[in-house]
Amino acid sequence: MNIHLVPGRQCRQRGVALPVMMIVLLIMLISGAYLLKSSNSATLTTANLAYRSSLEKANDRGLMAASDWLSAAWTANRASLYDSNAAAGYVANFVPGQTVNSSQFWLGKATIAAPDGNTIEYVIHRMCSSTGDWAVSTNQCMQTTANTYSLGTSLALGSSMSSNTVQLAGAPQLHYIITARIFGARGGNVVSQMALLLGP
Secondary structure (H helix, E strand, O other): OOOOOOOOOOOOOOOOHHHHHHHHHHHHHHHHHHHHHHHHHHHHHHHHHHHHHHHHHHHHHHHHHHHHHHHHHHHHOHHHHHOOEHHHOEEOOOOOOOOOOOHHHHOOOEEEEOOOOOEEEEEEEEOEOOOOOOOOOOOOEOEEOOOOOOOOOOOOOOOOOOOOOOOOOOOOEEEEEEEEEEEOOOOOEEEEEEEEEEOO
């Protein structure tokens, strides 16, 4: 059996694998770039959250300092709270419409140093329309009566099962709002508030 080859009719080879591999490599390159960018964004977000958390913890020192002073002043001499005390960051009245962003809100503030060297500012507002005795009828103050409803339990709402806790009387309690703020070194700032109710 004889095989005859016809000259000039060679089969053409077409490379399909090379373009496919180039496309796959391009996709992998783009995916790697986005993965790197996503990792950087996650790292920055985590760092910012940790920074904010540290500022919030430091800012709590201002809230605690103000609440300690207010509780001590209430126990020692309640009449001393009739008038403002700028040295302690205490304002005996609150003007409606003021917000933490207004400069009027922070008049009479006190400052303490944070552990990281930042400064914490705080102000205590007595929620009354004017200074002076809060029990007089002309002074409108925000007050709350103790809630004795027990929801079917032996314990009233807001009460504690602790044996040495202070048991609140049924007389109305006066509202005090403590606001503290801190400015971080990297431009971040945190504002925290707490309400303290004190009664006769």
